[in-house]
Amino acid sequence: MLYACDNCHYLFLRTSEDTCPDCGKAMIRPATSEEQEEYKNRENENLWTEDSNSCRV
Ligand SMILES: [Zn+2]
Secondary structure, three states: OEEEEOOOOOEEEOOOOOOOOOOOOOOEEEOOHHHHHHHHHHHHHHHHHHHHHHHHO
């Protein structure tokens, strides 16, 4: 399940802790469907970036 942090808006998959892995605050909540889409899109962008980087190097 995907979670979102209300403090820094970081999106992440559930960890063993109840705090945000980015800012450390315990202000996490289940991500909305919109945020889940955003997370998926961002993953695709990251793959793209890694791909273009490896081509350049
Ligand atoms: Zn956070």
